[in-house]
Amino acid sequence: MSSKTTVGLVFFPAFDWAISPDHPEREERLLYTRDQILEEGLFDLPEIEEYRPQIASLQDIERAHICVPSAQEVITESHLIAAGGTMTAGELVLSGKTKRAFALLRPPGHHAMRVVHGSRGFCTINIEAVLIEYLRKLHGGKFRCAIVDTDAHHADGTQDIYYNDPDILHISIHQDGRTLYPGTGAMDELGGPGAYGTLINLPLPPGSGDAELLYATEQLVLPLLQDFKPDLIINAAGQDNHFTDPLTNMNITAQGYARMTELLSPDVVVLEGGYSIEGALPYVNVGIILALAGLDYTGVIEPELPQKLIDNQGRLREEVVSNVGYLQEVWSRRKEKDLDLVFGDKEYVQRKRRIYYDTDNISEHQSEEIKRCPSCSGCRRVYSIAERHYGRLVKIGAVLIPWHACRNCRHEAEEAYQQLTTEEGLDHIYLHDPEGKQGDEG
């Protein structure tokens, strides 16, 4: 092993897997990226070493998700490899084999929520969450992590999984939800009663470019990370905020992306979306790899770069400046916040949501009860009903025990689960316990 190796690249283009033949998430997606990486000779550089992804186990998947009816039923082999490859990237960094790692693979995962009935936003399994839960298990829960999600779409799946988890800081910078799927990710979404302020959403107005992304990185992300002091920083690197992306309206360039990577210096980068497979991905990915390796990326320029973007460099939208200022304020005062004003003064916080699975055409109705606990982040009870287009309804009940649960919450959760076993009309019931045996050896 060369001591100069700084970047471990887990490259897995899944050349034999697609959601459907003409779907954006298809075989061809990373073809041109591979060609560009090969032609640039990146695998020969002493700073870069390529690794084969491991195959995640069903247990690894179930640590992050409640799959309905089971992990086995909702995933394909490609999901096990994408999740496993992300785990490989994390292992490379934590073992010290490489300084940083890049899981450049597909399919992506950041729209996959805790409860999984199928695929939404091209995602079935949240690969970042699989990695984080694996590392937490490995470290007996003594592991804090920050995710900076820069995909143009709001990372609603990752947000859902870590909604009430104070050990995970989740920052999503995305195109304003009022103009793009999935619609969520407004600035007032700040996390549950047990983790208030550890969910940060910065919506960017359509048309935002490098200036806005870099301003947000420097003024918001970096200070928050410095404050939070995570053991690991993950960048969920969706590349659909590129000016050539067919699904979004953003103006980021390869240079902007590479500079952001350099500023952030994440431990692990995970590819999320990005569907300008010829005009963006080959250049953005080479830019990210070079930036991670500490090499000169200033020569990575897209052929289609319009003069307008070059001329606009440095011009910053006022709206972003004021939003960043607002979120800085929210962050610095998060601990003083009177949570009764946010969640009411009852012992249990109620949430009711309708979640649409665009990829698989499933409607899910979810209701949830979160205990407000002074000693831990609180146990939760979830009911979820999924309605498939021509299928029958599937109804599940689940009880979630948080990491570092206090004795009361653990006891209460176990009782609640006992109660679920007697409840009529539930097709499946689940107990999710990261520290217990259930979520692990079952």
Place this chain on the structure above:
Amino acid sequence: MSYLVGIDVGGTNTNAVLLKNDVVLATAKAATDHKHLHLGTMQAIASVLKFVPDSVDKPIELHLSTTLATNAVVEGKGAPTAAVIIPGPGLRWEELGLAFKLFPVKGYIDHRGREQAPLDHNQLEEVLAEIKQSGFEAVAVIGKFSPRNLQHELEVEELVTRKFPELLPVTLGHRLSGRLNFPRRITTAVLNASIAKIQAKFVSMVQEVKDRYNLGRIYLLKADGGGIDMKVSITRPIETILSGPAASLMATMALVEEIGDAVVLDIGGTTTEISLFYRGEPLTERDGAEIAGFATLVPALFSRSLGLGGDSAVNYDGHKVSIGPWREGPPVALGGPRVTPTDAVVALGAANIGDQERAIQALKEMGACYEIDPIIMAKKIVTAFSLKAAEAINEIYISLNSRPVYTVSQVMAGENLKPDRLIGMGGPAAYFIPKIAEQMGLPFTVLPYHEAANAIGAAASRPTVATTLRADTALGKLVVPELDYVANIPRPLLFNLEAARREAIAKTITYAEQMGTLFEPSEIEVTEEEVFNMVRGFHMVGKNYTLTTQVKPQVRRIKKHRDEMGEDSE
């Protein structure tokens, strides 16, 4: 009846072998004369040709494995070479860390082979004038993504021909390899250009004596174990590097039946070369040969060098025997300065080389202050040798088994390479191979003809060529870079995989004929095939195809005579 001569020019000796069909008629040996490589070669040829009956009047085919190109590269004896590069955007060329003189020219071809910016002819002319003035003797031209669009490289060649003919011939990157890797393509083209004159001189000297000895076709062995017509090698000399390790593997294939998943060790004085077989086929390097720290795109058989040989220096610190990686001289038994593994074998009475008493005395001195008996010392050394070899083999398999793969089915298959037997060759092999095999718990074979094995390998090889076809039906373009072939696809909607295969095979046949390769049409095979649907905005706009096609590498099986049989376990 056909007669064939195989020659292997090694570091120390030049070995020759005369074949009559599949039977070895004679072997001969001469010292290698590094200053006059062709003289030693001719001497070796002459000494085996004595055994050809006078009645034979058919020209005799000659297969040559020579260190000419390897040495020229390793010793840096090539001509001063300028590289005209067309890097376009991406990783900056200054960051490539290449030790060549690079002259960048503006122009930009993208990953699909589309011209994004034209070649700057004014700048090019200035650069060529500077190259001419600075006294460079050779020129290589390499564009980023040139195998996808040859135009810019061809434009440079055209300008050189028109205005700077004294710089001809130039080496164009796309003709040497259709694979993607710009830095490796630069290295390959520059090395090729730099040794072209040395190669041409050698070829002309061999040509001179061709008639004197009634020689027919002459082939040089390539790093991939195939042969290349000697005349063609003048334009592609870089393909003949590392023919030594290739010759060993060809010999293995010629002499051993049912090779299976063997690991092959060629144990020499200073190093051991390790190569692998998988289901009877030799493993090849994924990207290309590496030589003297240069990473190239030259197709090559997989081989790793370990600093462990019969003459490696041995150290003992009272706890641990360490061997190599250096050689400090011949074994003590032959008057050398330092204990070697060979001395251990001699002391144990397992080989009859030089003075056994001196070997035992040296081992006694080595073990004296630790009160170790010389015979025990010798056994320790042999064990350490076997352990070091076994560990190195193990590491190679571990690294090969973690090689990335790009499809779900390949990951799920999780195919793992694992050796099922050990094959050895080289001077010290007879003694050490059984020990290493025992260490690894594998059956073993030691090759017969160990001195002439590489010459047999050269003789057993057959000429090969390979081409890369790239067809992009959305652009309506088809390119075969090695052949300078560019065509429009007349009816892109009717172009399919069958058509791509037909075209690739036809082009390989044309190319093989141009290269003077003899083959049967049935020997053409498609080795790699990649097809992608190209979808834009939910509509399929075309497909792109990448196919690699070759004249199948084949080996002439050589009969093993009972009295020449190697030592086989079981």
